[in-house]
Amino acid sequence: MVRIEFTTEEVSELVRVLEQYLGDLRAEISDTDSSFFKEELREEKGVVKQALARLKAVAEPVKP
Numbered sequence: 001m002v003r004i005e006f007t008t009e010e011v012s013e014l015v016r017v018l019e020q021y022l023g024d025l026r027a028e029i030s031d032t033d034s035s036f037f038k039e040e041l042r043e044e045k046g047v048v049k050q051a052l053a054r055l056k057a058v059a060e061p062v063k064p
Contacts, residue, residue: 011059018052 006014025045032038 008059011055015052015055015059018048018055022048022052 022045025041025048029038029041029045032041
């Protein structure tokens, strides 16, 4: 496993960029005719969603 430390601002920007990319990826999946390419994009979407969820969990303040 690779560990990288980010500032709060960097995490916020990464979340913003990944959310935008995820939206673009959904549109690309919808517009793609090739079932093989569509499946690859769906797998990529899963990886991006997982990374985004992990980043959001780190970015959220801990609640008592």
